[in-house]
Amino acid sequence: MQLFIGGASAGKRDAVKQRFPGAMWWRLAPGQRLHEVSQVMLPNTPLVLHGLFEWLTAVLDSDISSDEWRAQWREDLQRLEQAAAAENVALVIIANELGRGLVPVARHQRRLRDLSGWFTQDAAAHAEQVWYVRHGLVQALKGASAN
Template sequence: MQLFIGGTCAGKRDLIASRFPEATWLKMGEGADLSGWRDRLAPGQCLVISGWLDWLAGALADDADESDDDRLRARLDAELAAMVEAERRGQGEIVLILSEVGRGIVPIDPADRRLRDLAGWLAQDAAARAEAVWYVRHGLARCLTLG
C-alpha cells in the first residue's frame, strides 16, 4: 500500500494519475461503506482510494451517539490492515490519498477539532502500514519512508 498525503489542491491526484494511468478510482464519502474497496480491488490492478475526510465527516454525522474515538480509529485501522493483507495475497495494489489537515489553524468548534484529530490519527495509522509514504506539495512528491 502506498500513501500520498498533502494539503488541498497540492497536486496529489494529478501525480497519482500520471504514475498509475490505468488505476481504478474510488471516492469515499458520506454514506459510503468503509469496506466498499473490497469489491473494486482486482489482481494486477491498482485501486486509488480518496475522500477519507468526507467519509470521516459522514461517519461522525451519521452516528452522533458515537463518542468513542478509539473504537472508530480501531475500525479504520482494521480496514487498513485488511488492505495490506489483500495486497500481500496478490489481490491488487492500493494507493491511498489523504488530505493533510494538521498544519492550519486549530478549529474552535469541538466537532471540527474531533474531525481533524481523527484525520490525523488515520494518517498516522496509514503511514505506519504503508510500504511508501509520499508527501505532496506544489505538485512535487517527496518519499518520506519506504517500508
C-alpha cells in the same frame, strides 16, 4: 500500500495519476467500511482510494467514539491490505493534510482534524511508501528514495 498526503489542491491526484496511469479510482462513501472496498478490486490493477475527508466527516454525525472508530478502521485497513495482496493490487490512499498544527475553534472541526491525523498516522505506519505533495512537488517521506 502507498500513501499520498498533502493539502487541498496540492497536486496529489496528478502525482498519483502519473505513477499509476491504469489505476482504478474509488471514492469512499460516507459510512462505508474500509474493508468493503476489496469487493471492487480488479486483480493486478492498482486501486486508488480518495474522498477521505468526506468519509471522515460522516463520523462526526455518528454515535461511535473516536477510539471505537479508530479501532474499526485499523482492523478494516489490515483486512483491505490482505485482500489487495491476494489479488496483486497496489493499494494507494490519498489523504488531505488538515490544519498544519492550527487548532480549530469548533469542537466538531477539532474532532475531524484529530480523526484525519490519526487515520493518516495509521495509514503511514502500514504503508511501504509515503509521499508528501505540495505545490505539485512530490517528496518521499518513507520508503523509495526517502532514505
